[in-house]
Amino acid sequence: MTGLLLRRFRDLIIILLVVGTMMFLIIRLVPGDPAVAILGANAQPQELANLRQALGLDGALYEQYLAWLGQVVTGNLGESITHNAPVLTVIGQHIGPTLTLAVISTAISFCIAVAITTWYAVRPRSPLARLVNQSAPLGMAIPDFWMSLILILVFALTLRWLPTSGYTSLFSDPAAAVQSLVLPVAVLVIAQSALFTLTLRESVLGELTQMYLRTARIKGLTETQVVLRHVLPNALMPILTIVGTNFAVLIGGIVIIESIFVIPGLGSLLLGAIHTRDFPLIQGITLFIALLFVAVNLLVDLSYALIDPKVRVS
Amino acid sequence: MPLLDVKDLTISVVTDETETELVHELSLDLQHGHTLCVVGESGSGKTVTALTIMRLFEFIAPVYTDGEILVDGVDITTLTADEMRAYRGARIGMIFQEALDSLNPSQRIGPQLIEAYRPPGTQPRQASRKGTQLHKEAHAKACSLLAEVGLTDTGRIMSMYPHQLSGGMQQRVMIAMALMSDPDLLIADEPTTALDVTTQAEILTLFRRVRQEHHTACVFITHDMGVAAEIADRIAVMYRGRLVEMGTAHDILSAPEHPYTRALLDCVPQIGVNRRDGFPTISEELLEAATRGGDDSPGTAPATQVTALSERATPSPGADTPALVLDEVSKVFGAHGTGRLRRLLSARPPVHAVNDVSLEIPAGEFFGLVGESGSGKTTLGRMVSALDTPTGGTLTFGRHTVDAGGLHGDERAFRRRVQLIFQDPQSSLDPRHPAGRIIAEPLRELTSLRGAELDRRVAGLIDEVGLPADSARKLPSQLSGGQRQRVAIARAVAAEPQLIVADEPTSALDVSVQGQVMNLLLQLQRTHGISFLFITHNLSLVLSVADRVGVMFEGNLIEVGSPAAIRTSSTHEYTQRLLAANPDLSSYQRGG
Numbered sequence: 050m051t052g053l054l055l056r057r058f059r060d061l062i063i064i065l066l067v068v069g070t071m072m073f074l075i076i077r078l079v080p081g082d083p084a085v086a087i088l089g090a091n092a093q094p095q096e097l098a099n100l101r102q103a104l105g106l107d108g109a110l111y112e113q114y115l116a117w118l119g120q121v122v123t124g125n126l127g128e129s130i131t132h133n134a135p136v137l138t139v140i141g142q143h144i145g146p147t148l149t150l151a152v153i154s155t156a157i158s159f160c161i162a163v164a165i166t167t168w169y170a171v172r173p174r175s176p177l178a179r180l181v182n183q184s185a186p187l188g189m190a191i192p193d194f195w196m197s198l199i200l201i202l203v204f205a206l207t208l209r210w211l212p213t214s215g216y217t218s219l220f221s222d223p224a225a226a227v228q229s230l231v232l233p234v235a236v237l238v239i240a241q242s243a244l245f246t247l248t249l250r251e252s253v254l255g256e257l258t259q260m261y262l263r264t265a266r267i268k269g270l271t272e273t274q275v276v277l278r279h280v281l282p283n284a285l286m287p288i289l290t291i292v293g294t295n296f297a298v299l300i301g302g303i304v305i306i307e308s309i310f311v312i313p314g315l316g317s318l319l320l321g322a323i324h325t326r327d328f329p330l331i332q333g334i335t336l337f338i339a340l341l342f343v344a345v346n347l348l349v350d351l352s353y354a355l356i357d358p359k360v361r362v363s
Numbered sequence: 364m365p366l367l368d369v370k371d372l373t374i375s376v377v378t379d380e381t382e383t384e385l386v387h388e389l390s391l392d393l394q395h396g397h398t399l400c401v402v403g404e405s406g407s408g409k410t411v412t413a414l415t416i417m418r419l420f421e422f423i424a425p426v427y428t429d430g431e432i433l434v435d436g437v438d439i440t441t442l443t444a445d446e447m448r449a450y451r452g453a454r455i456g457m458i459f460q461e462a463l464d465s466l467n468p469s470q471r472i473g474p475q476l477i478e479a480y481r482p483p484g485t486q487p488r489q490a491s492r493k494g495t496q497l498h499k500e501a502h503a504k505a506c507s508l509l510a511e512v513g514l515t516d517t518g519r520i521m522s523m524y525p526h527q528l529s530g531g532m533q534q535r536v537m538i539a540m541a542l543m544s545d546p547d548l549l550i551a552d553e554p555t556t557a558l559d560v561t562t563q564a565e566i567l568t569l570f571r572r573v574r575q576e577h578h579t580a581c582v583f584i585t586h587d588m589g590v591a592a593e594i595a596d597r598i599a600v601m602y603r604g605r606l607v608e609m610g611t612a613h614d615i616l617s618a619p620e621h622p623y624t625r626a627l628l629d630c631v632p633q634i635g636v637n638r639r640d641g642f643p644t645i646s647e648e649l650l651e652a653a654t655r656g657g658d659d660s661p662g663t664a665p666a667t668q669v670t671a672l673s674e675r676a677t678p679s680p681g682a683d684t685p686a687l688v689l690d691e692v693s694k695v696f697g698a699h700g701t702g703r704l705r706r707l708l709s710a711r712p713p714v715h716a717v718n719d720v721s722l723e724i725p726a727g728e729f730f731g732l733v734g735e736s737g738s739g740k741t742t743l744g745r746m747v748s749a750l751d752t753p754t755g756g757t758l759t760f761g762r763h764t765v766d767a768g769g770l771h772g773d774e775r776a777f778r779r780r781v782q783l784i785f786q787d788p789q790s791s792l793d794p795r796h797p798a799g800r801i802i803a804e805p806l807r808e809l810t811s812l813r814g815a816e817l818d819r820r821v822a823g824l825i826d827e828v829g830l831p832a833d834s835a836r837k838l839p840s841q842l843s844g845g846q847r848q849r850v851a852i853a854r855a856v857a858a859e860p861q862l863i864v865a866d867e868p869t870s871a872l873d874v875s876v877q878g879q880v881m882n883l884l885l886q887l888q889r890t891h892g893i894s895f896l897f898i899t900h901n902l903s904l905v906l907s908v909a910d911r912v913g914v915m916f917e918g919n920l921i922e923v924g925s926p927a928a929i930r931t932s933s934t935h936e937y938t939q940r941l942l943a944a945n946p947d948l949s950s951y952q953r954g955g
Contacts, residue, residue, distance in 0.1 A: 260464040263419060264540070268479040269452040270487045272422075278478075278488070283469050358469055358524040 136333035162245035188243030456541030473521030589946030642878030685761030731909030799835030
């Protein structure tokens, strides 16, 4: 267990270093002077020099790199140009909506997948099981933005049941928050639950051929008991890995969803930063998402150690 | 009234609109408290019969049955699914070959045992509800049964997971589980096949005790006549889905009537019987000829034949086959790196797989290495073939040496001289390569043969190992188990090696096919003067063929000697335990 933690920590450092260095280089590889790009061609030389210094763009490349590295190591991601505040503070202000979307949609997708697959395992030939199974690939294939627009068109513009966009924090006004969350969460759930269902179904099918089910049956258990007590607990384990590896895809989806539904989360922040060429902020958000990705996968590994006896007791 | 009465049972399976008959008009009966051994080779339909008696096929395959299976006078083939559930566990218990796979990997032993407790009038899993009287009863019963099957510290075992137990312990748990509801009938499908021979002896003793103390009748399925001899009251021999012969164990073993039974008994390697000049094998033609008179009056003609092996070739003057010399060879797993951090990070203590083994195998010797699982025999074989590097000591084969630094010298020359045959030809042959390509591969890599010359050599090899000429174009899946092993052997001898490491090459094969493969290996040893390191767990087999035998135990080579010396005058306690545990037919030995 200690070994796992140490290895993960090493991975975390390597990933952050690689991602950070790439971002550092990309910004410096942008043709022309970023300071000019930000301030425009008519800027005063003094202004440009100040900005260059603020961006850490003055001096030789290795000096810039070392300075940047020193800052990052001490937890200083720099100042956002457009927000006039430290990058970390800005990220902190926008992380709430993104996490809300990610956690809620993952949780709902997980429950849907378990429910559908249980039904499928007990009644593999029922029409509902077949319908769901055949529509799952469709759910994965539909692009997020298209689904968002269709849902807005139907539920917000035509039926007028829900707001087209906007965001309210769950903690300040739960009722309004739920209203504004329904559509974006639904879009994320459609793709995610389809992925989880397909994965879980494969896993269940694999478990159904295992010999310990024969043992469960020779004890005289009913088929429902066999599935609930023996198949599912074993079949659920692999899906955790999918939850972890899918996280990057999920964040990508959230960036699109946030901009369509005008949700002030990390995705909108990132898009805004790209539009305004707020390089420190872009760098900060990218590093932060990489950190989040590694952290989620570490959590997945740790939860394996908790639920899988083969990992827990060796 | 017999407890189990199977009448004219025909089992067929429908796949892609063709119906295949797996069992044909089988009739068996079993009295209360008796043990019936069903003996047969693979494809004889013995496991299919067991699963059908339990009606487990309805969950996995479209199988149709005809005939009656009476349990205490009730035909269970006519029961509804609900009624049948009341028979499973409560009336009929079952034990499988693979104990680990048969236990739920993510559930502790205790709950799995308790789940099987189902006294009359209760629902399935009713005993699993914690805090109820029934749960307490079940818990007490599980503990007492675990103690009865020979496990100590039952409380701790109840809270363990299956993978934490050894193979023997897992099978004991399975037996306890089958006994949780006091069934009248126990069906055991090869319950000892996956176990070491000493563990097998203990489990067989356990079966005998269970029969005495619980008066449980048992259908015991096995491919091993030796095991049947140890445990059966009556023996039923099956061949290709049909009952060949049934009678008391004594009659079947000492005076078999059917030629197939006789042939099967002849093929079993026996301690003290020298087979160095060839094993008897079951010949299809002879068997057919012997049974042509019909099942009522089986002939007396033998159904086995002994292939006469050719004389030992005198080593040609230019032959430079060296001896294999092992000098204090050791292998320790999990000790890579000596740094303090490394040691801190590795959770497990290092495993000493092989300990200071010194041995010399002279040119042309057939050296048998016998040991149980975990004895280090396979690791030793891998080091001899330079697939693994030792952590200490040196292996020398002519100019080639293998030590902690790996293989020194020309690797291709070494591979040409030292080849391997593995246990399972199913998984050691590339499923997408036809046999001809598999055999040609080492020739292409290690020799300069190309084109027509290469094809001629492959055809010659196919002929030499006794495969039909058209095998070259067939995929491994289109060949039988014995044929696949012949392909593996042809591949091994293709580059004309001087030493072959054969790791359990016959363990996955039926006993009659084992004879054929052994004959082939012995023939190759004679004609080409190849040295063999023959690794096996089968003491009877190795004692009947090897020039010398080494016994491995916990990483140590504890004894080396001629088969006769090992058999009669071994002083080592472990060797004697192996000999005692080895299932043996010699008490039923007939003259000749």
